[in-house]
Amino acid sequence: MYRTILLAYDGSHEGRLALREGxxxxxxxxxxxxxxxxxxxxxxxxLGEGFDTGHVVDRDVARYRRILDEGVELxxxxxxxxxxxxxxxxxxxxxxxxxxxxGADLIVVGHRNMGRLARWWQGASVSASLxxxxxxxxxxxxxxDDPETPAEDVSQDP
Numbered sequence: 001m002y003r004t005i006l007l008a009y010d011g012s013h014e015g016r017l018a019l020r021e022g023x024x025x026x027x028x029x030x031x032x033x034x035x036x037x038x039x040x041x042x043x044x045x046x047l048g049e050g051f052d053t054g055h056v057v058d059r060d061v062a063r064y065r066r067i068l069d070e071g072v073e074l075x076x077x078x079x080x081x082x083x084x085x086x087x088x089x090x091x092x093x094x095x096x097x098x099x100x101x102x103g104a105d106l107i108v109v110g111h112r113n114m115g116r117l118a119r120w121w122q123g124a125s126v127s128a129s130l131x132x133x134x135x136x137x138x139x140x141x142x143x144x145d146d147p148e149t150p151a152e153d154v155s156q157d158p
Contacts, residue, residue: 002029006104008095009035011067014110018141019071022108025139026080031106033075033082036098037068038091061086092129100135108139 007022009015019035026033039060068084075082087094099107109130130138 002031002106004102004104005031005106005108006034006036006099008109009037009071017143018108018110021141023075023078023080027078033080034102035068035071035082035084036095037064037086038094039064039088040091092133095130096133105136106139107134107136108141111140111142
């Protein structure tokens, strides 16, 4: 059914849930999986807080690279043909653009519940924004009954 699956991944609880569900679909379909980390860096915020932006950016890039590499290795360890990619920009735009570029027929993202204030401040969620831009089907992974499940439990056995 699916041949190329794009998994948006940031190492968060929601990202790990998406990784697990995407891995299950990829394994069942024998699909190639692309793991995508999107850095949405806002240097203006770092400057406003008095940080050296070069140091902040380098630290974030290194952290995301580590998370991405761990995710790719996890997928490969479960017999899934997987590649990783890191991009910078607005997440929903970059996810949709990457899906087009690799010919994805499924995008898998995690969903984080936001309160009214967060929604007003940040705008629509990535998954909601992605609905308008995606060139293919989207699977939104949502934690079922226990939102407090530790991320380590979610990623143990995709």
